[in-house]
Amino acid sequence: MADFKPAFAFVLQHEDSTRSGKVTVDAGGRTRFGIAERFHPDLPEEFFTGAAEDALAEAEKIEEREYWDAMRLAEVENQNVANKLFDMGVNIGVRQAAAYAQRAANALAAVNARVAEDGVIGPRTLAAINTADQIAYYQLLCELSAAHYQHLAAVNPAQAVNLKGWMKRAEA
Numbered sequence: 325m326a327d328f329k330p331a332f333a334f335v336l337q338h339e340d341s342t343r344s345g346k347v348t349v350d351a352g353g354r355t356r357f358g359i360a361e362r363f364h365p366d367l368p369e370e371f372f373t374g375a376a377e378d379a380l381a382e383a384e385k386i387e388e389r390e391y392w393d394a395m396r397l398a399e400v401e402n403q404n405v406a407n408k409l410f411d412m413g414v415n416i417g418v419r420q421a422a423a424y425a426q427r428a429a430n431a432l433a434a435v436n437a438r439v440a441e442d443g444v445i446g447p448r449t450l451a452a453i454n455t456a457d458q459i460a461y462y463q464l465l466c467e468l469s470a471a472h473y474q475h476l477a478a479v480n481p482a483q484a485v486n487l488k489g490w491m492k493r494a495e496a
Contacts, residue, residue, distance in 0.1 A: 325399060326406030332384055333482050334407040335414050338493045345376025351483060357383035358414045387414060394418050395425075399450050402458045408465050408496075415493065417470060419443035424472070425453060428464035432456045469494035 328432035338359035340346060352360025356379050356466050361367065364386065371379050385394070390412040400406040410423035423443040429452035430438045440446045453461065477483050 325401060326397055326403045328347050328388050328398065330415055331392065331397065331407045331410040332387060332405060334496075335387065338411060338415070338496065343376065343380060345379055347372050350486065351480075353356060359383045359386055363417075376420065390416055396421060396445050396450060398456075402462075405453065405458055405462055405465070408462060411493070411496070412465065412469055415468075415490075420472070422449070424468040428461055428468060429453055429456055432460055466494055466496075480491045 335358055336343060340356075343357075347356045349355070349363075351361075352367060353362040355361065356372055358384075359371070360369065361372070367382075372380055376459045383441060385482050387410075390411055395409060395413050395418055397406045397410055400409065409421055409425055412424060420443065423441050425445060426439050426443075426449055427439040429449065430441065433439075433452055433456070437452065439452050445453075473487060473494055476490075477487040
């Protein structure tokens with residue numbers, strides 16, 4: 325089964341590879357270590373202005389609880405797939421990432437083994453993920469991520485500045 329620690333390290337490669345604690349500002353507002361102010365309005369000011377080590381520890385707790393656990397990724401058998409789904413959840417949201425997880429599973433499943441694309445990872449979705457061809461499944465997740473980011477940039481041209489970085493993330 326997949327482990328949170330390598331998945332968190334995978335996400336940090338995209339969010340802050342040097343672990344410097346740099347605060348960026350984007351559509352989610354201030355963001356540090358993948359935690360956006362817009363989606364976590366209860367964060368204290370110190371999260372954005374305090375020591376990087378403290379913010380990193382808090383980001384790790386939040387991401388494990390609100391993304392990793394919420395998506396039941398410890399039940400995914402392939403670590404690389406779990407890493408990718410976790411990264412998608414942190415970047416595009418748990419519900420959307422789960423819906424893409426289901427869409428990718430359905431693309432590889434027999435007609436009678438399809439799961440609802442409801443954005444909630446449950447036992448049937450986990451079974452579909454774990455029984456899919458893992459290489460093909462991972463590739464589909466990359467493709468769905470890329471299409472998602474291209475769509476975002478197309479419908480919101482102000483976000484086009486992020487497309488190059490998003491596409492690199494989608495391919496990872």
